[in-house]
Amino acid sequence: MSLLTLPVEILYHIIDYLDISTIFLSFSNVCTYLRIISKTYNHYQFDFRSISKTKFHYICQLIQPENILSLTLSDENKTPGEIRLFFSLFNIDQFTRLLSLTLLEIDEDDLNKILHENITSTITSLVINWRESHCPSQTTLTSLSSILNRLKLRKLELKTGSYAIEEMLWPVQYTLEHLILMYVTQKQYCTILRETPNLKTLTLNHCSMHKIDEYIITLSDPILYKQLTSLILTDSRMMMNELTSVLSLTPSLNYLKIISLPDSFNTISDGSHWEQFISTNLPLLHKFEFFFTNMYNVYYESRDVQLLISRFQTRFWLEEKHWYVVCDYIDYLNQTMLYTIPLCSTDFTYECQANKISYSSLLTMETDTVITENVRAINLTLTKLMAGVATMKNELSNQYLFRNLTRLTIDVDQEWSKECVEFLSKIINLSRLDKITFNPDLNPNSIHNTLNNIHILMKLAYNLSTLAIHPYSSSNDIINMEIICSMIPHHIKYLELTIRDINSMKIILDQHEQLWSLTLLASSDRSTPWSDFIDELIYRKKDFVYWQSYYSLHIWFGQTRKY
Structure with a gap:
């Protein structure tokens, strides 16, 4: 057929x-x-987060706005300047059937222009992620509040770099069911729950509601918000008494996830305390995931780790709820990690078994592949990895330890050995990696082996599209950009690089014309005049758009113009 x-x-x-x-x-x-x-076809869902500028221009010529239901635009490193470019070609009011709008790393001025246009009332999902750590102005917040009042949203996500969003007048949102926010205060938390009577899921990032327990006490009659069934708190600094005060307001939760670096680790890591609180205040809780790490040094021996984990081995944890917990103590860091399995954090700092004391609430430890199935990004230090190669290479199973990894960060702080690359290839499915970040020491005494092993790793990670290199030299020698260029495979589309001067960029442009985007970071020891870089691109007749900050330049390339 x-x-x-x-x-x-x-x-x-x-x-x-x-x-x-x-x-x-x-x-x-x-x-x-x-x-x-x-x-x-009139059900298009356009996601422009990973596309070349050339393809972007071609597709934009064919777009019929009335046929698009979902639109995602991004000024992240892969497509910097995309949002402004797109809205120089279209007005938001042309998208008359748009249901979902996502704007990532958007500049404040660009957002204001969009908010002041006639955004279609059909939108039910809105995601706005402000650029870097930018704080929205009062003008922007006023416009946003007005639009939220007009739209009948089911999903809303607002990510900004400060508590400035607290100044926004929060309208009553009867239709809102899913909400994601950053930097929320205790007062705003209660306001949001009060003004969203049909809210089902709430995610709060960088959540530090200090003294919320004292604030709730000041309320004459604290209201219980029974509409909420799912709550996620990430990058939280709340102590146990603050957490319990927050959670007591939402007794209908059936899903709870907390990723926390608390000021006080001892109380938040007490399984008995959690058991008592959940039994009394969260009777409907079906799934509880957490990842707790101590902020200050904790000095544990093996018996201390066993005692901590024993509080998660009661009938409540093992038989009634089936929530299983692992505790890792990293001796050289004096760091403790306490987490449910599988890991609920997508980012993880890998430590081999030789560097840690580890106990599980299960009598028989789950396989490592089960524990790490949700992990998408890991960080590791070569020195510490090498310590575990000898002890673990004969104990590795036939399965990858990290099967679903897409991002890998390596601190190359010593000379690489071939065994180290082999070890990585056994614990990670390198063919799935989309991004690798290297922080290499380019000391001339060890550079030869470092380069050889990076080349081997690059060949194994053959689906890699993004490479970030942030080099340094422990011998204080000037870093040779030709050496760095030799690390970059020619199938790399997106490059992030720390540089010292404009000559570094010239070498990159000469040797890697295939790049779709280039992100340049200034060395910490100097200020870089980005205007010189932009002039160089114009001189080379490059087709590009960009955005810049004091310490970075982000460039999105099209086809070089021929004259």
Whole structure:
């Protein structure tokens, strides 16, 4: 059967599963009939987070705004300047059937322009992630509050770099069911719960509601908000008494996740305390995930770790709830990590068994692959990894320890050995990696082996699209940019690099014309005039857009103009 004989409905269903580049660069170019099908299809979900500027321009020429239901635009490192470029071609009010709008790393001025246009009332999902640590102005917050009051949102996500959002007048949101926020105060937390009577899930990032227990006591009659069934608190600094005060307001929770670096580790890591609190205040809680790490030095011996984990070995934890817990104590860091399994944190600092004391609440320890199945990014230090290679290489199973990893960060603080690369290839499925970050010591005494092993690793990570290199030299020698260039495979699309001067960028541009984007970070010991870099790109007749900050320059390349 030919593709051309299929009913239109089937072809539409096929398009549902294709990404935008495949639709417009392949599918619609097969023949006139499929081009017509792609034009009449009206359920487009455009995600422009990872695309070349050249493809972006081509697709924008074919866009029919009324056929788009979902739109994601990003000024992150892969596509810096994309949002302003897109809205120089379109007005937001042209997207008359838009249901979902996502704006990532957006500049304050660009956001204000969008908010002052006539945003379609059809939007039910809105995501705004402010650039870096920018704080929204009062003007922006006033406009945003007005729009929220007009839209009937089901999902809202606002990520900013400060508590400035507390100044926003929070409108009553009867339709809102899913909310994600950053930097929320105790007063705003209670206000949000009061003004969102149908809210089901709430995620709070960088959550530090200091003295919320004292604030709640001041309320004449604290209200219980029974509508909320799911609560996620990440990067929390709350102590146990503050957490229990927050959680006491939402007795209908059936899912709770906490990722915390508390000021006081002893109380938050007490399984008996949690058991008593949950039994009394959260009777419907079905799933509880947590990852607690101590902020200040804790000095444990093996018996201390065993005692801590024993409080999670009661009937409540093991038989009634089936919540299983692991405690790792990293001796050289005086650091304790207490977490439910599988790990609920997608980012993890890997320590081999030789560097830690580890106990589980289960009598038989779950396999490491089960514990790490949710981990997407790990950080490791070569020195500490090497310590475990000799002791673990004969104990490794046939399964990868990290099967689903997409991002890897390596501190290369000593000379690499071939055994180290082999070890990495056994614990990580390197072919799944999308991004590797190297922090290499380019000391001339060890540079040869370092380069050889980086080249080996690059060949094994053959699906890599993003590479970040932040070099230093323990011998204080000037870092050779030619050496750094030799680390970069020619299939890399997105490059992030710490540099010292404009000559470094010239070398990169000369040797790696294939790049879709380039992020340059200034060395910490000097200020870099980015205007010189921009002038160099113009001189080279580069097609590019960019944004810059004091310490970084972010460039998105198109095709170089030929004259």
